[in-house]
Amino acid sequence: MIPTVYLAIDPLLTSHRAEITYTWRTLLTGMGYSWCERAWGEAPVTIAYTTDPAHTPPAAMVINARIERWRAPAQTRLIGSKQWHGYTLPLLADDQSTGQPIVANGCLYIPDDPIFAAFWLLSGYEEEQYPVLKHGYRDLSGTPMIEEGLLRRALVSAIGCWLAERLEQFGLPSGIPRWPNGAQLAATCGHDVDYPEVVRWLEPLRVIGRQGLRGLGAALDVIRGRRHHWHFHSWMDLEERIGARSAFYFVARKGSLREYATGLPDPFYDVQAPHFRALFRELSNAGWEIGLHASYRAYSDRTLFAAERAWLAAASDQSIEGNRHHYWHLNSQQPEQTLLLHEQIGFCYDASLTHNRYLGWRRSSVWPFFPWHRTLRRSIRTLQLPTGWMDDHLFGQKRFNPGDPHTLLTELRETVTRQGGLLLVDVHDYVYDDRLFPGWAATYRELWETLAAQGRVWFTTPAAIAHHWIRRATQIETASIGLNG
The missing domain is CATH 3.20.20.370 (Glycoside hydrolase/deacetylase)
Structure with a gap:
């Protein structure tokens, strides 16, 4: 039996829906969860992905969607990393460097939009900012990926692992295993x-x-x-x-x-x-x-x-x-x-x-x-x-x-x-x-x-x-x- 995440996406994000749904499918697949998308405001959900965290349907988890980033992903910059619950996650320009998810009235509120960050990294917007060398190689000299060793931290799959642990804290069973025969x-x-x-x-x-x-x-x-x-x-x-x-x-x-x-x-x-x-x-x-x-x-x-x-x-x-x-x-x-x-x-x-x-x-x-x-x-x-x-x-x-x-x-x-x-x-x-x-x-x-x-x-x-x-x-x-x- 595959555990299911019930998800609602803010209608204001409709013009970016293809990119957003791709990112959610990719993360949830890695996490081992099936999904059931519900219309905005139709019923309580596991996760509400919203442009306005103050106005959402009932949800166990509310993620702040940064619509301005979805509108112009090429303008985003990686400036470092942050630590959430022991995971190294990307810190983008204008993120709250000391901001942490907070629990209020039984709901986890997540700032900074890790869903956009996952899309931005996974689809190559980060790497295209760097100079192109012979054979098409990229020069990452002086970047946070090199200076902080972030290439070795796998920031996108780290976001997925972090989300999965939060879901388990709210009582959702673990996702199905990634590998066969009990392999880690x-x-x-x-x-x-x-x-x-x-x-x-x-x-x-x-x-x-x-x-x-x-x-x-x-x-x-x-x-x-x-x-x-x-x-x-x-x-x-x-x-x-x-x-x-x-x-x-x-x-x-x-x-x-x-x-x-x-x-x-x-x-x-x-x-x-x-x-x-x-x-x-x-x-x-x-x-x-x-x-x-x-x-x-x-x-x-x-x-x-x-x-x-x-x-x-x-x-x-x-x-x-x-x-x-x-x-x-x-x-x-x-x-x-x-x-x-x-x-x-x-x-x-x-x-x-x-x-x-x-x-x-x-x-x-x-x-x-x-x-x-x-x-x-x-x-x-x-x-x-x-x-x-x-x-x-x-x-x-x-x-x-x-x-x-x-x-x-x-x-x-x-x-x-x-x-x-x-x-x-x-x-x-x-x-x-x-x-x-x-x-x-x-x-x-x-x-x-x-x-x-x-x-x-x-x-x-x-x-x-x-x-x-x-x-x-x-x-x-x-x-x-x-x-x-």
Whole structure:
């Protein structure tokens, strides 16, 4: 039985109804509640979302809707964070920095409009304020997301957890579980397959570039053919010992050194080659997922993008359900246009929304979600699995993520555990060898071993997680009434 939240939305918010109902559906789905929307003033409700807290229908909870923000979301700014009942929540400009929810006459009054804050973060208004760098990356230098470590706090799913706890205080049962078999969180890895076959004359230069003269011995080993990047079995063995499964994302478009030198950095391997076809059979037979690593310019060409999926499906003899973009390369000005392509091409899920430089959750949620399309004013039907950590964040991008790596990953793990979310990480295929990439594989192994020892973790593939979340969301929606755009 799914507990139900009875909700009424102020009629004065009608012009923003599509955005508001999307946000409520997304939060309530994450929280595990069905919904029943009631007409304003028709009957008592669990939550009244109102522009005027002094005039509402009877409700257990009244949330102050800031209509001026809904009218001009691009004008909003994040200035920091606030603490409500132990949760770190967003502090937007003009919020009451010391304001707290208050209980009066048995009703909880909530200021500052956390519902708008959730929408604003989840739909990308926050990130678009920052300068665009090469490859479409964003520069968050000096922002509260970086200075206060808010990317690692998942502010949107924190809002959902905070609301759920308040509902339970008012006597509503807990929402249905997010994960199966009593799991507290889900965890999986997507291995981007960028460089599985070493270029013997090139890789020694890269090793020296990373390690300096300390890497001379490893560089010589590469030249002599003693060290390589073909470590699929090594990753499988590591994960098998923990009881985990993961995905390997392959680029179906073959690039070249010449293209790389001229600014088109697609990998050089050929998924149609016999040894890759044999690898695909071995991976799938053992329970690992094969996904697409969309090429650098796939986001700009729907025909090419769809063809890449078809090429990989033919080479692997598998249905390709998931995607992650090479270099995280989306339409930098309108990411939702790339996300819409995923729906049009038929992907079950995508895992491309993260920051190349920064550890944490780009859209501030550890819960999977269906992204918002601003122009169409609806959710995109391809699920987004939020990626929280890429291996390079703690190595090549370490200057942007200062601090002890163990402490930073512990913070991520604790955020996901408390919020009951998904810890999806990106560990590249070629970083297993400790001589070539000191500490890279060991960091991943330690994180996964710590999670396994912690217990109540659902280790499985990204596709299995996506299918579970979609089934759960459908179950909740089927039991619900209203909140239609």
